Amino acid sequence: MTGYAERAADRxxxxxxxxxxxxxxxxxxxxxxxxxxxxxxxxxxxxxILAIGHHRAVGGPHAEAEALALCRARHADPAGxxxxxxxxxxxxxxxxxxxxxxxxxxxVAEVVFATxxxxxxxxxxxxxLRSAGVDVRRSDASAWALELSAPFVHRVRTGRxxxxxxxxxxxxxxxxxxxxxxxxxTGPRARLDAHRLRARVGAVLTGIGTVLxxxxxxxxxxxxxxxxxxxxxxVDPELRTPPDGRLARSVTDGxxxxxxxxxARASARRALRDAGVEVVELPETSGRLDxxxxxxxxxxxxxxxxxxxxxGPGLLGELADLDLIDEARAYIxxxxxxxxxxxxxxxxxxxxxLQEAAPFRLLGARRLGPDLGVVWRRSRDGGAHAAHxxxxxxxxxxxx
Numbered sequence: 001m002t003g004y005a006e007r008a009a010d011r012x013x014x015x016x017x018x019x020x021x022x023x024x025x026x027x028x029x030x031x032x033x034x035x036x037x038x039x040x041x042x043x044x045x046x047x048x049i050l051a052i053g054h055h056r057a058v059g060g061p062h063a064e065a066e067a068l069a070l071c072r073a074r075h076a077d078p079a080g081x082x083x084x085x086x087x088x089x090x091x092x093x094x095x096x097x098x099x100x101x102x103x104x105x106x107x108v109a110e111v112v113f114a115t116x117x118x119x120x121x122x123x124x125x126x127x128x129l130r131s132a133g134v135d136v137r138r139s140d141a142s143a144w145a146l147e148l149s150a151p152f153v154h155r156v157r158t159g160r161x162x163x164x165x166x167x168x169x170x171x172x173x174x175x176x177x178x179x180x181x182x183x184x185x186t187g188p189r190a191r192l193d194a195h196r197l198r199a200r201v202g203a204v205l206t207g208i209g210t211v212l213x214x215x216x217x218x219x220x221x222x223x224x225x226x227x228x229x230x231x232x233x234x235v236d237p238e239l240r241t242p243p244d245g246r247l248a249r250s251v252t253d254g255x256x257x258x259x260x261x262x263x264a265r266a267s268a269r270r271a272l273r274d275a276g277v278e279v280v281e282l283p284e285t286s287g288r289l290d291x292x293x294x295x296x297x298x299x300x301x302x303x304x305x306x307x308x309x310x311x312g313p314g315l316l317g318e319l320a321d322l323d324l325i326d327e328a329r330a331y332i333x334x335x336x337x338x339x340x341x342x343x344x345x346x347x348x349x350x351x352x353x354l355q356e357a358a359p360f361r362l363l364g365a366r367r368l369g370p371d372l373g374v375v376w377r378r379s380r381d382g383g384a385h386a387a388h389x390x391x392x393x394x395x396x397x398x399x400x
Contacts, residue, residue, distance in 0.1 A: 026200030026227030
């Protein structure tokens, strides 16, 4: 193959691997979702695909092992073939044997992966493959594959879960009318899509203002399959969460945690704990709860890989000030309030000039009935799409 044809094949196969991997999102955490395509490069006709595998559940076969098993089941010999994997094949013994060893034993001649494994326990697969004579390359041809692994890489490097800020707004960027009325800005399809997102994340965060105004449940409803029962977290420094509210009354449907300050009333703490709500004291920084410390606790002690924030302008603005938003999902309704007193999406102090604004890149957008769902990701170090401006549409995981 020419260099152009080789890169085109890499992009197509890694795109396909990423699509397969997305089927495991919400089921494999805290492991990363991974997809693998095994095929033979053809001189003139692209790639003959032998098998496509993905990691389906924690403790189950990894993507490479599943793809190799499918090859055997179809009597397709992978010896001399190529494997395209969204994440560097692992080199350690965990719940399953090393994927690098499985590829070597199968006689695979080439391995192309999109993202290097940042986890110390899993890294080293590329080196092991090379030492066995396998041709190994990292390819950035597929933006979809790079974006797929971004949340896992982020959690390993920062110790925090991937934070998704989600809101519904009018065309002029308002969350609610000045009276606080917000039901409903968007239509049924947009709201159902938001519930699908709740059904696959590890935690849903909100602020005490939203709890007092809306008495929310924060559970996934109306979706055919709930992949994960999210931990529900309320940021409530003074412990004003009602012990007889819907959150406290629904602890049997999923755990509820309230983040408070050390100085919160002991009687309020007792009332919430009696209702089955867990109260966690966070340290304070400049008179505010240390949200970053809380997020680290979610990842380390609860195994939360991704956290969805559904809150008002105060909490969203504070997270923006602290640069803790990794992904933003907005559901935009075709309506204009044109009222300076209506609630903005965020209230913060991050930027006083345009050059101080936090940059985000567009990941995908699609129509949801009369509304528009848009997904952006925080641009750090150029972003995964820096060299892929020609890749159109939404990648796996983008279901605004």
